[in-house]
Amino acid sequence: MLYPNHIKKDYNKFVSYKNRGMALEELLNVSNEYYREIDRAIIYKKPTPITISEVKYPNNSEKIITKAYFRTPSTLDYNGIYRGKYIDFDAKETKNRTAFPLANLHEHQYQHMKKVIEHGGISFLIIYMNGLFYYLDGKDIITFVENNTRKSIPYSFIQEHGKVIPQKIKPRLDYLKVLDTLYFEEV
Amino acid sequence: MLYPNHIKKDYNKFVSYKNRGMALEELLNVSNEYYREIDRAIIYKKPTPITISEVKYPNNSEKIITKAYFRTPSTLDYNGIYRGKYIDFDAKETKNRTAFPLANLHEHQYQHMKKVIEHGGISFLIIYMNGLFYYLDGKDIITFVENNTRKSIPYSFIQEHGKVIPQKIKPRLDYLKVLDTLYFEEV
Numbered sequence: 001m002l003y004p005n006h007i008k009k010d011y012n013k014f015v016s017y018k019n020r021g022m023a024l025e026e027l028l029n030v031s032n033e034y035y036r037e038i039d040r041a042i043i044y045k046k047p048t049p050i051t052i053s054e055v056k057y058p059n060n061s062e063k064i065i066t067k068a069y070f071r072t073p074s075t076l077d078y079n080g081i082y083r084g085k086y087i088d089f090d091a092k093e094t095k096n097r098t099a100f101p102l103a104n105l106h107e108h109q110y111q112h113m114k115k116v117i118e119h120g121g122i123s124f125l126i127i128y129m130n131g132l133f134y135y136l137d138g139k140d141i142i143t144f145v146e147n148n149t150r151k152s153i154p155y156s157f158i159q160e161h162g163k164v165i166p167q168k169i170k171p172r173l174d175y176l177k178v179l180d181t182l183y184f185e186e187v
Numbered sequence: 188m189l190y191p192n193h194i195k196k197d198y199n200k201f202v203s204y205k206n207r208g209m210a211l212e213e214l215l216n217v218s219n220e221y222y223r224e225i226d227r228a229i230i231y232k233k234p235t236p237i238t239i240s241e242v243k244y245p246n247n248s249e250k251i252i253t254k255a256y257f258r259t260p261s262t263l264d265y266n267g268i269y270r271g272k273y274i275d276f277d278a279k280e281t282k283n284r285t286a287f288p289l290a291n292l293h294e295h296q297y298q299h300m301k302k303v304i305e306h307g308g309i310s311f312l313i314i315y316m317n318g319l320f321y322y323l324d325g326k327d328i329i330t331f332v333e334n335n336t337r338k339s340i341p342y343s344f345i346q347e348h349g350k351v352i353p354q355k356i357k358p359r360l361d362y363l364k365v366l367d368t369l370y371f372e373e374v
Contacts, residue, residue, distance in 0.1 A: 084307030120271030
C-alpha cells in the first residue's frame, strides 16, 4: 500500500464523494436525455445560477465572461413536463448513513417545493444515500418538516416513505417509473 | 443639436434597442415576481446557460468564475406552473416593423416549443414589436412555420392571431390574463 491507512481513507472519502456528486448529475442528465429521445418527458436541468460581473470581447465574434459569481438557487435544479403534469425536483446526496441533513435543501428551495405542490405540480427529491437512489415525495418532506423540529430526516423515514429508484441501462435512473406508481395509473 | 442627424439617428436606435432589451426582461421579471407574491403562478426565468472553464478560490470562502462562455439555449427562457398547467415561453423583440424574423427563435427552441405542446403544456412567445407586447401562441407559430417557407412572420399575422398583452402597474405585463381567455374559463 502506498498510503498510510488514515490518509488513504480520507482520500477515498474525497474521491468517492466527488465521483458520486458528478455521477448523480450525470446520471440524471443522461436519463433526461433518454426520456426526451423516446418522447416520454421533457425535463431539463436548469443552468447554474450566476451573477456575471465582467465580460470581455477579445475579437468581434467572441464574448468571454471573465468574472462571475455563483448564486444560491431559489428553485430546484430540474423541471419540465411529464404526462401533462408540471414536474420540479432536485437531486441531493449525503455521506451520512443515518439521516439526510435538511441543510442540503435551502429554505427558498423548500418554500418553492411547497408552492409547486399547492399549484398542482409534482415536486420531490432524489436522494443518494447508503448506496441507493431514493425518491422522496415533496408531500412527505413537508409532512416531516411540519411535524418535527429535527434538522435531518432519519434514514428510517426515507426507507418507509421513499421509493428506491430502479437503475437500468436506459434510462440509468428510471425515476418516472416511481411517478407512474404514485401519480398515474401505470401504463 | 450636438450630433449630425445620421449619427443621432444611429445613436438613438442603439440606445432604444438596448433599453427595450433590458426593459422586456426586467418587465417580465417584475411581473413574475408579482405573480409569485400574490400566489397566482410560479414562473421563473432560467439562468443564462454558460460553460464554465476556469474557477479560482482567492480565499477559503470565495469561489470566482474567471472564464466562462455563453451557450446557445436549447429551451425557452421562462417556465413554471399556472393553474395546474406547465407553462414554457420566451420573450423576443424586433425593430423590424413589418415582420418578426424567425431567426430570433433558434431551431432547438422551436422544436422544444412543439414538444411542450405535444406533452400537454402551454408554450408561446411574447413579442415586442411596433411599441406593443404581443402574445403569440406556440400553436399559431407552428401552423405558420409548417405552412410557409418565409423566414419571418408578417406583422399582419401577429396582429390577426396574437393578442396584445395588457400593461398595468401590477403586474407590468399581465400575460397570464391572455392565457385565461385562451386556455381557461375566466375567473
